Amino acid sequence: MRVNQLIALLREHDLYRGTTAELDPDTDFATLHYDSRQMTANGLFVCKGFTFSPKYLQQAIANGATAYLAEQDYQVSVPGILVTDVRKALSLAAQLYFDFPQNQLFLIGYTGTKGKTTSTYFTHHILSEAFPGQVAMFSTINHIIGNQPQDTFKAHLTTAESFDLFHEMRQAVDNGQKILVMEVASQAYLLHRVYGLTFDVGIFLNISPDHIGVNEHPNFANYLLCKQQLMLNSRQCIINADMDHFAEVYAAAKVSTDPDKIFTYGVDDASASVSLHPQAATLTASAFALTANDQRLASLAADYHVSVPGDFNQGNATAAILASHLAGAQTADMQAGLSRTLVPGRMESLATQHHGTVYIDYAHDWGSMDALLHFLHTQFPDHHITVVTGSTGDKGEDRRAGFAKAFNAYADTAILTTDDPGHEDPRVIAQQIDAGIDHDKVTTTYIAKREDAIHHAIAHATNHDLIVLAGKGEDAYQKINGVNTPYATDPVIAKQVIADLEG
Numbered sequence: 001m002r003v004n005q006l007i008a009l010l011r012e013h014d015l016y017r018g019t020t021a022e023l024d025p026d027t028d029f030a031t032l033h034y035d036s037r038q039m040t041a042n043g044l045f046v047c048k049g050f051t052f053s054p055k056y057l058q059q060a061i062a063n064g065a066t067a068y069l070a071e072q073d074y075q076v077s078v079p080g081i082l083v084t085d086v087r088k089a090l091s092l093a094a095q096l097y098f099d100f101p102q103n104q105l106f107l108i109g110y111t112g113t114k115g116k117t118t119s120t121y122f123t124h125h126i127l128s129e130a131f132p133g134q135v136a137m138f139s140t141i142n143h144i145i146g147n148q149p150q151d152t153f154k155a156h157l158t159t160a161e162s163f164d165l166f167h168e169m170r171q172a173v174d175n176g177q178k179i180l181v182m183e184v185a186s187q188a189y190l191l192h193r194v195y196g197l198t199f200d201v202g203i204f205l206n207i208s209p210d211h212i213g214v215n216e217h218p219n220f221a222n223y224l225l226c227k228q229q230l231m232l233n234s235r236q237c238i239i240n241a242d243m244d245h246f247a248e249v250y251a252a253a254k255v256s257t258d259p260d261k262i263f264t265y266g267v268d269d270a271s272a273s274v275s276l277h278p279q280a281a282t283l284t285a286s287a288f289a290l291t292a293n294d295q296r297l298a299s300l301a302a303d304y305h306v307s308v309p310g311d312f313n314q315g316n317a318t319a320a321i322l323a324s325h326l327a328g329a330q331t332a333d334m335q336a337g338l339s340r341t342l343v344p345g346r347m348e349s350l351a352t353q354h355h356g357t358v359y360i361d362y363a364h365d366w367g368s369m370d371a372l373l374h375f376l377h378t379q380f381p382d383h384h385i386t387v388v389t390g391s392t393g394d395k396g397e398d399r400r401a402g403f404a405k406a407f408n409a410y411a412d413t414a415i416l417t418t419d420d421p422g423h424e425d426p427r428v429i430a431q432q433i434d435a436g437i438d439h440d441k442v443t444t445t446y447i448a449k450r451e452d453a454i455h456h457a458i459a460h461a462t463n464h465d466l467i468v469l470a471g472k473g474e475d476a477y478q479k480i481n482g483v484n485t486p487y488a489t490d491p492v493i494a495k496q497v498i499a500d501l502e503g
């Protein structure tokens with residue numbers, strides 16, 4: 001990466017402030033990195049981060065950095081390129097270093113408080129029907145950058161740091177991928193991980209208060225603003241017409257996108273581009289039909305079957321249908337892809353012979369718990385609903401009261417247990433949830449060990465029961481006092497309990 005090209009790019013974005021010492025304009029950096037431990041010879045080191053320390057720059061120089069990119073002059077032995085915003089500069093530098101891989105991909109990005117992972121999986125499955133072996137995916141669970149076993153690996157963040165994002169995009173392109181579907185967290189815009197990136201399709205699923213607090217968003221307005229950035233940075237937009245703040249999100253989309261390229265969907269909504277008509281829901285799947293109000297989408301008018309239950313998943317599926325259509329998939333691909341998609345830890349259902357149906361679901365805040373329990377309560381009103389859950393420590397304290405609210409509305413029994421307590425006492429977290437529970441409506445028990453809580457719930461259930469194991473999905477750890485303590489996972493434990501009980 002030539003320094004003069006980098007400076008030109010930084011100037012284009014009005015980020016460049018000068019250098020701390022003379023830098024040969026023909027300097028060609030062999031490496032770029034933001035982690036001193038990864039630095040190698042003739043590299044450009046990027047100084048960024050809440051916990052950044054100048055000693056990292058010294059270490060990077062010792063490892064081969066011949067210049068640095070930063071917001072301040074660190075007065076070290078190598079020259080610095082100074083910028084007004086180093087996170088934006090890192091994103092641009094990464095694009096240049098990896099030769100703008102996004103230009104060789106059809107890019108689909110999902111934002112929303114809930115449903116990003118599920119919709120991303122739906123879209124990946126549909127597009128893989130249409131374009132086998134050519135669809136990359138960056139989700140909270142897995143990244144897929146090619147077709148070899150080593151090209152699928154676990155994610156660290158919902159949206160990766162810009163450098164890692166463009167690195168993986170480059171690998172995906174080199175592996176023959178033509179389309180990328182990815183999740184775009186609000187944090188990604190807050191921390192400029194996707195700065196300078198334009199999506200071919202940006203989808204806004206929904207928004208409800210979450211991720212507000214220390215190290216996240218200062219308030220809801222900032223959370224909404226960050227999420228709206230996806231609309232401002234997408235060539236075509238898809239928006240859920242039924243969500244809160246729809247008008248504001250639509251207005252944001254219109255700032256940069258012709259209304260002809262903004263598509264909406266809603267339940268029984270004749271004014272949306274496509275209208276979703278829910279059909280029969282079963283304990284383990286759901287079905288719906290679409291009608292098109294925008295004649296360009298007439299081919300999407302059809303019946304669809306989704307292998308994961310939940311009315312909210314019909315909305316997620318509709319978003320995926322629209323996004324896949326814009327990427328070139330056919331209706332038959334959508335029907336096949338949706339019927340085959342299972343999302344790890346999201347509405348996974350286990351049928352038993354004598355102990356009801358067990359759901360494993362990632363619901364870990366009020367919005368998701370409410371959506372899940374509302375669905376079960378309204379669709380299966382004759383069933384008894386038992387929820388096994390805790391709430392994470394060290395963050396999201398308002399989730400505790402939110403859980404109680406959802407239980408009061410829709411649950412019969414709550415078994416409070418442990419879920420990533422961090423540095424807090426899980427019993428105290430459970431007491432805080434319990435404090436909001438109306439005990440005339442909801443029978444509540446505390447069982448500290450999650451494995452025992454799951455056993456208790458299933459063992460006491462009959463075929464009249466729906467048991468929801470909420471919050472952990474397929475997480476294989478409990479975060480306790482800063483340590484990821486191994487945990488067998490909810491599905492493994494539930495399957496074992498069912499096998500022990502039923503043989």
Ligand SMILES: CC(=O)N[C@H]1[C@@H](OP(=O)(O)OP(=O)(O)OC[C@H]2O[C@@H](n3ccc(=O)[nH]c3=O)[C@H](O)[C@@H]2O)O[C@H](CO)[C@@H](O)[C@@H]1O[C@H](C)C(=O)N[C@@H](C)C(=O)N[C@H](CCC(=O)O)C(=O)O
Nearest residue numbers: 034035036048049050051052056157158159161185187215
């Ligand atoms: C508070 C926060 O958002 N932190 C994120 C941020 O950290 P940062 O850039 O401030 O860097 P840092 O971890 O303080 O480290 C400082 C710098 O020193 C460098 N370093 C460090 C040690 C060393 O020896 N040498 C060295 O050079 C590091 O490489 C880094 O550049 O950028 C890092 C990537 O470069 C992220 O890993 C990190 O996410 C933390 C772990 C995190 O948990 N973030 C959450 C809030 C998050 O982003 N969540 C969203 C999902 C939200 C949703 O569900 O919607 C996500 O996208 O996952």
Ligand SMILES: Nc1ncnc2c1ncn2[C@@H]1O[C@H](COP(=O)(O)OP(=O)(O)OP(=O)(O)O)[C@@H](O)[C@H]1O
Nearest residue numbers: 113114115116117118312346361362363368371372
């Ligand atoms: N459209 C939706 N509306 C409300 N709740 C939903 C919706 N889609 C999924 N959920 C609930 O939210 C949980 C998380 O879903 P998913 O992982 O797809 O969302 P996400 O946006 O990736 O979430 P997170 O940001 O928490 O990782 C699900 O397990 C389900 O309970």
